[in-house]
Amino acid sequence: MPAVTLVIIEHDRGAISPATFEALTAARSLGADIQALTIGAAADRLAAELAPYGVNIVHQVHDDVLSDYGPEAWGEVVAQAVRALSPTFVLAAGTDRGNEVMAQAAARLDLPFSANCIEFRDGDKFEMTRIRWGGSLLEDASLTADIKLVTVAHHAVEAAFADAHGPADAIELKVSLDASLGRSIVKGRVEREAGVTLSTSPIVVGGGRGVGSADGFASLEALANELGGVVGCSRAVTNNGWRSHTAQVGQTGTRIAPDVYFACGISGAIQHWVGAMASKNIIAINTDKDANMVTKAGYAVIGDLHQVVPAITEEIRRRRS
Amino acid sequence: MKILVCVKRVPAPGSKINVTPDGRGVDAANLGYTMSPHEECAVEAAAQLIEQHGGEATVLTLGAPEAVEQVRYGVSVGAQRAVLLATTDDDWDPQRTAQAIASAIDELESVDGTFDLILFGNESADSGGFQVGIRVAHALGRPMVNGAKGLSLGDRFANVEREADAGRETYSLPLPAVVGIKEGINLPRYPTMKGRLASKKVEISTMQASGEIGGLAKITLRQPPERKSETIVLGNGPEAASAVVDILEELGVL
Numbered sequence: 048m049p050a051v052t053l054v055i056i057e058h059d060r061g062a063i064s065p066a067t068f069e070a071l072t073a074a075r076s077l078g079a080d081i082q083a084l085t086i087g088a089a090a091d092r093l094a095a096e097l098a099p100y101g102v103n104i105v106h107q108v109h110d111d112v113l114s115d116y117g118p119e120a121w122g123e124v125v126a127q128a129v130r131a132l133s134p135t136f137v138l139a140a141g142t143d144r145g146n147e148v149m150a151q152a153a154a155r156l157d158l159p160f161s162a163n164c165i166e167f168r169d170g171d172k173f174e175m176t177r178i179r180w181g182g183s184l185l186e187d188a189s190l191t192a193d194i195k196l197v198t199v200a201h202h203a204v205e206a207a208f209a210d211a212h213g214p215a216d217a218i219e220l221k222v223s224l225d226a227s228l229g230r231s232i233v234k235g236r237v238e239r240e241a242g243v244t245l246s247t248s249p250i251v252v253g254g255g256r257g258v259g260s261a262d263g264f265a266s267l268e269a270l271a272n273e274l275g276g277v278v279g280c281s282r283a284v285t286n287n288g289w290r291s292h293t294a295q296v297g298q299t300g301t302r303i304a305p306d307v308y309f310a311c312g313i314s315g316a317i318q319h320w321v322g323a324m325a326s327k328n329i330i331a332i333n334t335d336k337d338a339n340m341v342t343k344a345g346y347a348v349i350g351d352l353h354q355v356v357p358a359i360t361e362e363i364r365r366r367r368s
Numbered sequence: 369m370k371i372l373v374c375v376k377r378v379p380a381p382g383s384k385i386n387v388t389p390d391g392r393g394v395d396a397a398n399l400g401y402t403m404s405p406h407e408e409c410a411v412e413a414a415a416q417l418i419e420q421h422g423g424e425a426t427v428l429t430l431g432a433p434e435a436v437e438q439v440r441y442g443v444s445v446g447a448q449r450a451v452l453l454a455t456t457d458d459d460w461d462p463q464r465t466a467q468a469i470a471s472a473i474d475e476l477e478s479v480d481g482t483f484d485l486i487l488f489g490n491e492s493a494d495s496g497g498f499q500v501g502i503r504v505a506h507a508l509g510r511p512m513v514n515g516a517k518g519l520s521l522g523d524r525f526a527n528v529e530r531e532a533d534a535g536r537e538t539y540s541l542p543l544p545a546v547v548g549i550k551e552g553i554n555l556p557r558y559p560t561m562k563g564r565l566a567s568k569k570v571e572i573s574t575m576q577a578s579g580e581i582g583g584l585a586k587i588t589l590r591q592p593p594e595r596k597s598e599t600i601v602l603g604n605g606p607e608a609a610s611a612v613v614d615i616l617e618e619l620g621v622l
């Protein structure tokens with residue numbers, strides 16, 4: 048029997064998460080037969096969507112307990128699927144859910160688990176590179192186990208179809224779930240209002256400790272409004288209570304990838320930088336010409352943000368009128 | 369109400385995270401240490417729940433003896449008790465860590481009764497393993513949800529909210545339960561004078577951490593390739609505004 052890589056398909060009521068396509072793409076680098084696992088009836092009929100990524104078989108699991116997402120129920124399904132299918136590798140997306148489900152499965156199978164990998168090397172030992180500190184540091188590590196449980200860091204690989212592929216066969220996989228697993232199933236939801244968010248906005252005007260106060264953000268808001276963008280901030284700002292944490296950019300905040308990021312009064316600590324480094328252009332505004340943010344940015348203005356930011360807004364208005 | 373918060377001591381690096389010459393750790397000379405931000409929020413969540421419902425919060429850390437600094441900090445911001453699970457070597461992979469914490473919890477609970485709630489950070493800031501809390505919960509047979517951005521207590525339930533792509537999800541976990549906390553759930557308080565005093569006086573219960581080595585082994589740490597960029601300084605002060613707007617026009621965002 049050829050070695051099998053089982054990929055856990057993360058989905059929200061049938062919609063596959065983008066990071067899962069990256070995990071499927073990374074799965075091909077392992078050279079084994081790629082099979083997928085879908086959990087819950089909402090995820091039936093995904094075979095056609097998965098086949099182009101090189102998936103040969105989709106194992107579909109149904110159970111009354113699986114009315115919605117639940118970390119314990121999903122982890123138990125993965126554990127039972129692993130026992131039934133004996134894959135060599137088990138992959139999922141390195142997302143909140145992907146990491147959570149894999150950790151649940153690992154605990155149940157008493158197996159090691161390596162989260163947020165960006166590369167695999169299968170030789171004498173199975174080795175990988177994984178991210179630490181939200182991507183500020185890399186770790187080369189080895190995983191010693193007959194069955195290797197790993198997640199693939201989001202954005203580490205670009206999702207791509209396989210060069211050649213056949214259809215994917217959907218087959219039902221029987222599991223036996225205890226009703227008690229229902230204790231951690233999603234109970235309710237509040238859908239998000241549609242609109243530009245920090246993670247998707249093409250323009251982000253970020254402020255740091257240099258802004259000085261909650262009121263100091265008024266000029267950043269004016270600039271963001273003028274450009275149709277949103278305001279972001281550093282942890283120094285959220286810690287001071289000047290802005291809510293939903294605006295925080297960085298390792299423990301939001302990853303942004305705008306066309307332009309204005310970093311105003313932000314020193315550019317590594318934990319902030321990892322959240323901002325995917326920005327296409329960075330304009331740093333700082334009194335300190337040696338600040339890390341200034342030396343890392345493509346463009347910089349040296350000066351007091353309280354003067355520079357309003358002047359930019361004014362200049363934009365002047366040219367538009 | 370009895371709450372346990374598990375925290376980790378991590379370096380607090382600035383502009384760059386330097387690796388020790390042997391590649392085994394973060395070069396923490398000249399750096400301070402802190403607890404992971406998610407865990408600071410976990411301690412705050414525990415302190416708030418104790419204020420609302422009464423009871424007692426314990427802060428536990430597994431780490432080198434110096435990690436008492438972090439459990440003392442926990443006491444200075446609202447916890448009442450402090451436990452150090454002392455380690456004597458550095459090879460604490462996630463399985464081994466979880467095993468040691470789970471058996472320490474067993475021991476603590478056999479003396480003082482069950483913790484209604486055990487809190488972890490969503491993931492540790494330094495190693496980002498995303499699993500110790502979940503493994504501990506499984507070992508104890510308790511429900512667990514990670515990534516909590518909201519936590520309240522109902523009658524024998526912990527109500528958890530977390531963010532997903534589509535919006536907020538809610539969970540209702542029967543107690544005793546385990547919850548992983550994410551930064552943003554609250555704004556952690558700063559230590560008060562009284563808190564500082566309590567943290568100096570608190571008796572640290574020290575236990576020896578023990579667990580079997582697991583299957584994930586660190587080989588070496590290294591820097592990611594650096595993105596080199598030449599910074600174009602557009603000018604000094606407000607006079608630079610016109611050059612900035614030129615760039616915005618060039619980039620096509622106006």
Ligand SMILES: Cc1cc2nc3c(=O)[nH]c(=O)nc-3n(C[C@H](O)[C@H](O)[C@H](O)COP(=O)(O)OP(=O)(O)OC[C@H]3O[C@@H](n4cnc5c(N)ncnc54)[C@H](O)[C@@H]3O)c2cc1C
Pocket residue numbers: 254255256257258280281282283284295296297298299300301311312313314315316317318319322332333334335338350351352353379380381382402404405493
């Ligand atoms: C585990 C961990 C996770 C973390 N996660 C995050 C995270 O997700 N996001 C995050 O942001 N941080 C995070 N941090 C904190 C991070 O290390 C820094 O402390 C924080 O980013 C600093 O914020 P700052 O740049 O606003 O403040 P500072 O470092 O104090 O910098 C302020 C800057 O403003 C400049 N300035 C001052 N006045 C003016 C003025 N009038 N005009 C122009 N410039 C001015 C100064 O020159 C300086 O460069 C984390 C830390 C740890 C340990």
